[in-house]
Amino acid sequence: MKIHAFIPLATLIARLSIAGTFISAALPKIKAPTEFAVSIEGFELIHSPLVHWVALLLPWLELIIGIGLIVPMIRKVSGALIAGLLILFIGLHASAWQRGLDISCGCFGTDAEPTTNYSLLILRNLLLLAATCFVLFRDLKANRATSKIAI
Amino acid sequence: MALLIKELTLICVLTLLGASFSIFSGLTQPPWSAPELEAGEIHQVDAEVINPIWVDARPEVDYETAHIEGALSLNDSNWDSQIFDLMGAWLESPQPIVVYCSSASCDTSKQIAERLRMDLPDAEIYSLHGGWQP
Numbered sequence: 163m164k165i166h167a168f169i170p171l172a173t174l175i176a177r178l179s180i181a182g183t184f185i186s187a188a189l190p191k192i193k194a195p196t197e198f199a200v201s202i203e204g205f206e207l208i209h210s211p212l213v214h215w216v217a218l219l220l221p222w223l224e225l226i227i228g229i230g231l232i233v234p235m236i237r238k239v240s241g242a243l244i245a246g247l248l249i250l251f252i253g254l255h256a257s258a259w260q261r262g263l264d265i266s267c268g269c270f271g272t273d274a275e276p277t278t279n280y281s282l283l284i285l286r287n288l289l290l291l292a293a294t295c296f297v298l299f300r301d302l303k304a305n306r307a308t309s310k311i312a313i
Numbered sequence: 314m315a316l317l318i319k320e321l322t323l324i325c326v327l328t329l330l331g332a333s334f335s336i337f338s339g340l341t342q343p344p345w346s347a348p349e350l351e352a353g354e355i356h357q358v359d360a361e362v363i364n365p366i367w368v369d370a371r372p373e374v375d376y377e378t379a380h381i382e383g384a385l386s387l388n389d390s391n392w393d394s395q396i397f398d399l400m401g402a403w404l405e406s407p408q409p410i411v412v413y414c415s416s417a418s419c420d421t422s423k424q425i426a427e428r429l430r431m432d433l434p435d436a437e438i439y440s441l442h443g444g445w446q447p
Contacts, residue, residue, distance in 0.1 A: 192331070195341040196351065203443070204416050214344035222331030238321035264415045307391050 164305040165209075173300045176293040177231055180244060183290060190271025191221035201268025205258055206257030231297070236304070243288040255283050353426060365411040365439075366402055370425040375415065379447035387412075387425060396432065401434055413441035421445035441447060 184260030191198040199217035202208065208216065224247070251269075258265060259280035267278040350356070367377045367384035370384050376386040385402065387395045403410065411427065414421040422440040429438050 192335060193340065195335065200351070200420075204419070206416070211344055218329060218332050218335060218341060218344055222328045222335070223324070225331065226327045230324060236320045236323055239317055239324060243324065264419055266420055272408075 169300070173297060177297050180290060180293055180297065181228045181231045183242065184224045184231070188221045188225035188228060189230050191217070191268070192225065194271060195221070198268055198269065201266055204263065204265035204268070205254055206261075207254070207257070208261065237300070238301055241294055241301060245291060245294045245298065248287050248294060252284055252287045252291070255280055255287070257283075337437075341393055353438070353440055354442040356442050357445070360409075360411045360439065360441060363409050365409040366399070368399065368410055368412040368425065368429070370412050370414045370421040371419075373395055379422070381413070381445060384413075387429075388421065389425075392428075399429075400433065403433060406438070409437040409439060411439045411441055413445040415446060416444040 163196070188242050195214075195217045198221065201214050202216055203210075223243070227240040229241045229246075230236040232246065233240075255267070255278075260277070265278060267283055319366075338345050355378040367381045368387050369384040369386045371380075371386075372388065373386055373391060376384075380386070383397050385395065387399055392431065399410075410426075410433070412422040412426040422444065427434045428436050429436070
């Protein structure tokens with residue numbers, strides 16, 4: 163069996179994994195925005211009142227684009243936003259690591275990860291970013307194929 | 314391009330609807346009225362005014378490197394040996410107790426303050442907002 167036969171399955175698995183990660187990261191933060199605000203403050207990059215706006219909007223954005231990645235109508239922009247957020251998170255963690263901050267990541271709410279293992283966190287986000295790029299590439303390829311058929 | 318803008322607009326609208334749901338269902342206060350301090354927290358400037366008993370909740374290595382003058386080290390790993398020193402200090406001079414760790418979200422100060430409230434129910438206990446750094 164050719165490897166190409168597995169690509170649609172791999173795309174589906176990657177898509178569901180990324181969506182699942184973003185949805186499960188968003189839900190605890192939607193339930194406890196104040197705790198998430200404390201985690202954001204820990205990065206010492208933004209302060210009140212901006213912190214509270216980010217703590218309110220970011221979890222909902224994560225939830226919408228997590229679901230959006232499996233909804234054909236909005237999956238291209240959702241994928242692009244997920245890639246953008248992952249690059250931002252990698253940058254934030256690298257910056258906190260470089261400054262030697264002893265903080266909780268807050269990625270999945272405050273209870274799940276009391277202390278941050280930066281190398282593991284950055285590696286996880288890099289893997290997610292690679293999977294997101296793969297899904298985006300597949301979506302763009304599928305889009306081009308559909309356009310050609312339409313012509 | 315127009316299609317991408319439409320997708321982005323839809324995502325923004327849904328995100329704003331979700332955030333509105335959080336505010337109107339009472340999950341969170343509106344950001345424009347959110348208090349700067351959580352319950353049980355205190356700012357360092359206010360803490361210095363009340364001349365409290367300082368409790369350093371960071372690991373002992375960090376405590377030995379630097380700490381607020383007069384602070385006692387107390388964390389989960391040295392609790393059994395240090396709690397009596399703190400109780401003694403508080404009984405001798407029943408001032409408010411302020412627990413600190415290294416940053417705004419290290420969380421240890423809140424956990425230690427919570428644990429202390431159970432062991433010293435009559436004491437006035439706070440965790441330091443924003444943490445302390447040498």
